[in-house]
Structure formats: C-alpha cells, structure tokens
Amino acid sequence: MEDFIIIGGGIAGISAAARLSGHGSCRVLEREAHLAYHSSGRSAALYEENYGSPSTIALAKAGRADWEDVLAGVLSPRGFMLLCLRGEETQFEADRQHMGLTEISMAEAEARVPILNTRNVLRAACSTTAQDIDTDLMLQRFAKLLRSNGGVIETDQCVQAIEKISNGWRVTCQEQTFTARQLINAAGAWGDEIAALAGLAPLGLTPMRRSVARLAAPGGHDPSAWPMLF
Incomplete structure (x- = not known):
C-alpha cells in the first residue's frame, strides 16, 4: 500500500506528488501516454504575480520561492x-x-x-515582471524530485473504479489495482468524474477543448522579444 496516490499528471498532480514524496511513498496515475497532455501543456505559460483573481494572485506570490529554488532557470524575461x-x-x-x-x-x-x-x-x-515559463522543464524538475524520493509515475492508466477501504482507498485501472492511505484528485477538468467514482458530489467542472492558433508574424518581423499582449 502506498501512502499517497495522485490521480492526474498535469502540473497540479506532479508538483503535489513531488512535495508529498518527501512525506511518504507516492504513485501518480496519468490517463494519457505522457504528462501534461491537456491544459498544463497547452498554456500561454506566463508567470505574472499580479494577474488574475485575488486568490490566484495570492497563490502566485506564495509560490514565488519555488521559482528560485526547485525551479531555478525555468523562468525567462518576457513582460x-x-x-x-x-x-x-x-x-x-x-x-x-x-x-x-x-x-x-x-x-x-x-x-x-x-x-x-x-x-x-x-x-x-x-x-516588466512577467516571465515565460519553460513548462517542460518545470514538469521534469518535479518529476525528477518525485522519482528521487522513490515516487512512481504510471502513464496510460485510466481510472475505472475507486473504492473506500478500511485503511484508505483502492483504485482500479484497466489491468491493475492500487491502494493508498490518501487519495489526491488532481484530474483537472475531469476532477468531477474522478470524484463521482469516489462517491463525492460534483463541483460543476466541465472539460473543454483548448486550442492555439499559430501564425507567422506579418512583414517578416521577429516577435521573439515582444511582450505578451492582452
């Protein structure tokens, strides 16, 4: 039995697992073939402490120390x-x-x-404080920390059933069953589906397709030094 099972291998799941791995055994279950397939890998990836709702700003500021510690080198100037x-x-x-x-x-x-x-x-x-995030490097840093603490990442694991047992949780995927004392739902937009399997009420989360249009800069301009535009 693991101490922690984390369902979801986006930035929320992999960073939570990395931190929890210092407190016990961890296993990440990701439905896709690789980490950060959905929102975490399709983001504009900009770090700006003062952007968003008050709770988002508070979280961004609270996490600032991580960028200078575990995530050193992940940020680069953008504005x-x-x-x-x-x-x-x-x-x-x-x-x-x-x-x-x-x-x-x-x-x-x-x-x-x-x-x-x-x-x-x-x-x-x-x-001038907004910075680009190297999302792949960020994810790999957390994955490395998780693995260095003995944690395991399992991809291609679609959770099909969740059962509360006397000393924790039993999670069934296609061909394997895992047990843990604590279960963390980091499934992002699919969080309600995981919650329902565990017998919990939904919050109203709805998965939506996220798309990006990539266009060549007009007039032969090099936009690499341009700021993000809102």
Whole structure:
C-alpha cells in the first residue's frame, strides 16, 4: 500500500506528488501516454504575480520561492502589454490599476510592437515582471524530485473504479489495482468524474477543448522579444 496516490499528471498532480514524496511513498496515475497532455501543456505559460483573481494572485506570490529554488532557470524575461481598444477605456483603467501596470505612450508601445494598429489601440500599459515559463522543464524538475524520493509515475492508466477501504482507498485501472492511505484528485477538468467514482458530489467542472492558433508574424518581423499582449 502506498501512502499517497495522485490521480492526474498535469502540473497540479506532479508538483503535489513531488512535495508529498518527501512525506511518504507516492504513485501518480496519468490517463494519457505522457504528462501534461491537456491544459498544463497547452498554456500561454506566463508567470505574472499580479494577474488574475485575488486568490490566484495570492497563490502566485506564495509560490514565488519555488521559482528560485526547485525551479531555478525555468523562468525567462518576457513582460506583457495591456492594450485598450476604443470603447474599453473603463475596463482598461480598472485592469491597469488592479495589476499595478505602468502606462506608456503609444509611440513607445509601437516601438516595442511595430505591428500595433494605433488607430484602434488608444492606450497601452506594461509590466516588466512577467516571465515565460519553460513548462517542460518545470514538469521534469518535479518529476525528477518525485522519482528521487522513490515516487512512481504510471502513464496510460485510466481510472475505472475507486473504492473506500478500511485503511484508505483502492483504485482500479484497466489491468491493475492500487491502494493508498490518501487519495489526491488532481484530474483537472475531469476532477468531477474522478470524484463521482469516489462517491463525492460534483463541483460543476466541465472539460473543454483548448486550442492555439499559430501564425507567422506579418512583414517578416521577429516577435521573439515582444511582450505578451492582452
């Protein structure tokens, strides 16, 4: 019997497992053939402490020490620019103040991002603290920490049944059964499905397809140094 079974191999599951592996035996069960197949691998991957809801901001700030410790080298400078289109002035100002952004002139904004249409973009504000996240490196760091503590990662494991037993939980996949004292549901958008198997009420999570459109920069521009645009 394991101390912990973690269902889900995205960033939530793999980081939780890495930390828990210092307190007992851990096994991660991931439905896909590799880690971070869904949302964790299809993210814009930007770290900005002041972006999001108050709870998101609090979590981002609380986790800052990890970026300088376990995740050293995972972040690299990016910055982001908040743009105000015609009719968005009120929301722009609210967002600018909420995130503590510095407003810049349109001439400076156009110098940073030459393809801006300054006839439609009325104002701009920027952050220099936003950073790119190397998501693959981040995941591998946590996976390495987990394995160094004796943890196990099992891919291609579709959970089909969960049963509460006297001293913990029994989790059945296609051909294997695992037991653990503690069970962590890190299945992301599929969290309700896992909860239902364990006899728990759903929260209302719905899996949605996440897509990215990749386009060549117009006019032969090199966008590698441009900020993220909102």
